[in-house]
Amino acid sequence: MLVRDTIANAVAAALEKASSDGVINVDSVPEIEVERPNNADHGDFATNLPLRLARAARANPLQLAQLIAERIESTPEIDSVAPAPPGFINFKLSESWLQQQVETVRAAGDSFGACDIGAGRKVMVEFVSVNPTGPVHVGHTRGAVLGSALANTLAAAGYDVTREYYVNDGGSQMEAFYRSVWTRYRQALGQDAEMPENGYQGEYIADIASEIIESEGNRYLDKAEATAVREIGDVARDKMVALIRNDMDAIGVSFDNWFSERSLFQNPDSPSSDYDRAMARLRSGSHLAEHSGALWFLSTAFGDERDNVVVRSSGEHTYFASDIAYHFNKFAERGFDRVIDIWGADHQGHVIRMKAAVQALGIEPDNLTVLISQMVTLKRGDETVRASKRTGDFVTLRELVDEVGMDACRYFFLARAASTQMEFDLELATRESSENPVYYVQYAHARNASILNLAAERGIDYGAGDVSLLTHPNELELIRTMLRLPELVVQVAENLEPHHLPHYAMELATAFHHFYENCRVISADQEDNELTLARLKLVAAAQVAFRRTLALMGMSAPDRMERS
RNA sequence: GUCCCAGUAGCUCAGUGGACAGAGCGGCUGCCUUCUAAGCAGCUGGCCGCGGGUUCGAAUCCUGCCUGGGACGCCA
Known part of the structure; x- marks a missing residue:
C-alpha cells in the first residue's frame, strides 16, 4: 500500500473516532485528500480535511485539525502529526521507516514502482498508425513516444497491455501511393509516365521503385496496368511497413500487433467480416439511414454536429466505416476492457463521432479514451520547417533521431503534456544536446x-x-x-x-x-x-x-x- | 461561423482548489590531489493574457473578451 493511502486511512479512522467521541459532528465525510506539500517544512504529507470539514461541522478548521490529529494512531511510517494553520494536518515520515525502505526497494528490483490498480484488465493502446504511404515524420514521433511510455506505465500499474499499430492499407490515399510507385517504376525503366495529381512526390517513392527494379526487374511492365498497380502496390506497402517498423525501432518503440485494415473486410473463419457485423449491429439499432444515395451513421443522435457517411453513393465505404469496424473488433471481438487511442491533432474533430459509434455499437463509451497528441512545430533557428508528406518536404523521424539522438528525442517529447502544442527547435536541440x-x-x-x-x-x-x-x-x-x-x-x-x-x-x-x-x-x-x-x-x-x-x-x- | 488546444521567468515548459508560484536552458559569481565538473553552491529573473464570478482559499473551476495554433469533406 502507498504511504499516502496509509495516512488517508489513519485520518479516516481518527475522524470516525472524533465523531463517536462526540467532538465533531458531520453528516457526510468528503473524500480524504492526502497531498505532498509544496514546502518541505510542512512535512512529507498533508491533508486539508479540516478545512473542507469546517463548514459542515460549523467549527474552526484549526480546532478540527487539532481534534483529528490527536486521535491519529501512530504507525511505523508516521513520525509526527501536526495541526497547522489555517487548518491542515501535516505528517512527517519516520526516519527509521525511511531507512528500511532502502532494503524494500532493493528487494523489489524490477518490480519497484509496480502496483495492481489495473487488476489485470485488458487494455489496448493503439498509437502511431500512420498510413504506410511514407516515412514517419516528427509529429508522429511524438505520438509514438507518448504511446509507448504510457503503455509501459500501464503495464507497471497492473494492466494487461497490448500495443497496437493500425495499418491503413486500404482507402484512396493508399491507392494514390500505389499509383505513385507504379509511375516512378515506369519512369525509372525509361517509360513516359506522368505522376497522378494526388501522387506522392517524395524521393522515397523513387527509391522504393528502384529497389523493386533491383530485385524483380521490369516484370511488372508486361502485366495489365490494374494488375501491375495492385501487385507492385502490395510490394511497396510491405516495404513501407518494414520501413516504419525500423523507424519505430530507432525511437525504441515496439508493437505487439500490427493490425491490417483490410483484415476487417475478410474473415475466413466466419460467415461475415468484422465490417459486416459492425454494420449489422448499427443497423439493428437504427443508427444507419440512407439519403442522397449514401449510407449515413446518425451521430447527431449522440450530440455530434452532423451525421457521417459510412458508405458513399459510389458504394465504397469510408475511412470512418473502417474505424467503426476496427473498434467493434477491439471491444466485441477481442474483448478489450479498455481502449486508448492516440491520435494526431488533425483527427481531433473525429473524437465525438467515434465515441458515438462505439456507444451505438452497445459499448460503454467511457471505455474508449482518445488522447490527442498536439502539433509539433519544427524550427531551425527562426525558420519554420513545414511538414507535408505530399510535397516530400518534411523532417522524418529518422532525421530527427540522427540529429538529436533517441534518448533526447524521447525525453523532449515526453516532457510536454500531450494536449499542448510544442515547438521543437532542431538547432537548439542539437546545440544543447550536451547540456x-x-x-x-x-x-x-x-x-x-x-x-x-x-x-x-x-x-x-x-x-x-x-x-x-x-x-x-x-x-x-x-x-x-x-x-x-x-x-x-x-x-x-x-x-x-x-x-x-x-x-x-x-x-x-x-x-x-x-x-x-x-x-x-x-x-x-x-x-x-x-x-x-x-x-x-x-x-x-x-x-x-x-x-x-x-x-x-x-x-x-x-x-x-x-x-x- | 462552430468546435478543440494553448497563453506562467529572456527562451522551452511543469504546476491533480490549498500554506511564500517551480524546473531546465540563457546571463553573472565561485568550487576539480579523493566514487566522472554532462556535477555542486550562490545570484539574476514573474500584474500566472485581461475582466467578472464561485469558494474559507483560484495559476488551477465557471463566464466574457483578447492573442496564437489547429479541426470542421460522400479524403484518410
Whole structure:
C-alpha cells in the first residue's frame, strides 16, 4: 500500500473516532485528500480535511485539525502529526521507516514502482498508425513516444497491455501511393509516365521503385496496368511497413500487433467480416439511414454536429466505416476492457463521432479514451520547417533521431503534456544536446553505476550494511524521492499523463547529485567502513529507481558517460 | 461561423482548489590531489493574457473578451 493511502486511512479512522467521541459532528465525510506539500517544512504529507470539514461541522478548521490529529494512531511510517494553520494536518515520515525502505526497494528490483490498480484488465493502446504511404515524420514521433511510455506505465500499474499499430492499407490515399510507385517504376525503366495529381512526390517513392527494379526487374511492365498497380502496390506497402517498423525501432518503440485494415473486410473463419457485423449491429439499432444515395451513421443522435457517411453513393465505404469496424473488433471481438487511442491533432474533430459509434455499437463509451497528441512545430533557428508528406518536404523521424539522438528525442517529447502544442527547435536541440536534462538524468545514473563498479572492483560486500546509519539529510532526501516512484506510476496510469515521468526523473537525479556531492560513499578512512556499506546499499537502491524510471520512459540507462 | 488546444521567468515548459508560484536552458559569481565538473553552491529573473464570478482559499473551476495554433469533406 502507498504511504499516502496509509495516512488517508489513519485520518479516516481518527475522524470516525472524533465523531463517536462526540467532538465533531458531520453528516457526510468528503473524500480524504492526502497531498505532498509544496514546502518541505510542512512535512512529507498533508491533508486539508479540516478545512473542507469546517463548514459542515460549523467549527474552526484549526480546532478540527487539532481534534483529528490527536486521535491519529501512530504507525511505523508516521513520525509526527501536526495541526497547522489555517487548518491542515501535516505528517512527517519516520526516519527509521525511511531507512528500511532502502532494503524494500532493493528487494523489489524490477518490480519497484509496480502496483495492481489495473487488476489485470485488458487494455489496448493503439498509437502511431500512420498510413504506410511514407516515412514517419516528427509529429508522429511524438505520438509514438507518448504511446509507448504510457503503455509501459500501464503495464507497471497492473494492466494487461497490448500495443497496437493500425495499418491503413486500404482507402484512396493508399491507392494514390500505389499509383505513385507504379509511375516512378515506369519512369525509372525509361517509360513516359506522368505522376497522378494526388501522387506522392517524395524521393522515397523513387527509391522504393528502384529497389523493386533491383530485385524483380521490369516484370511488372508486361502485366495489365490494374494488375501491375495492385501487385507492385502490395510490394511497396510491405516495404513501407518494414520501413516504419525500423523507424519505430530507432525511437525504441515496439508493437505487439500490427493490425491490417483490410483484415476487417475478410474473415475466413466466419460467415461475415468484422465490417459486416459492425454494420449489422448499427443497423439493428437504427443508427444507419440512407439519403442522397449514401449510407449515413446518425451521430447527431449522440450530440455530434452532423451525421457521417459510412458508405458513399459510389458504394465504397469510408475511412470512418473502417474505424467503426476496427473498434467493434477491439471491444466485441477481442474483448478489450479498455481502449486508448492516440491520435494526431488533425483527427481531433473525429473524437465525438467515434465515441458515438462505439456507444451505438452497445459499448460503454467511457471505455474508449482518445488522447490527442498536439502539433509539433519544427524550427531551425527562426525558420519554420513545414511538414507535408505530399510535397516530400518534411523532417522524418529518422532525421530527427540522427540529429538529436533517441534518448533526447524521447525525453523532449515526453516532457510536454500531450494536449499542448510544442515547438521543437532542431538547432537548439542539437546545440544543447550536451547540456540538456537528458544527460543530467543519465549522468546521475552513470555516477551511480561507477560507484557500484568501484565497490565490485574492490570486492566490497555490502549485503550486511546497516541502513539505520543513513541519517544525512541528503541520504534521506534521496530515499524520499525514490519512494515517490510508486505514486507516480499510479498518477500517470490514472490520468494518462506520461509527461510527469521526465519531471520526476529530474528530481530523482537532483536528489542523487546532492547525495553524491555531500556523502562520500566509498571512503578511504577505515573508521567509515560501516557507513560505506550502508551507503552502498542506498546507491544500489537508487540504481533500481533510476532504471525503473528510465525504463518507463523507454530511455537507456548508460553505466558510463564521457565527454569527447 | 462552430468546435478543440494553448497563453506562467529572456527562451522551452511543469504546476491533480490549498500554506511564500517551480524546473531546465540563457546571463553573472565561485568550487576539480579523493566514487566522472554532462556535477555542486550562490545570484539574476514573474500584474500566472485581461475582466467578472464561485469558494474559507483560484495559476488551477465557471463566464466574457483578447492573442496564437489547429479541426470542421460522400479524403484518410
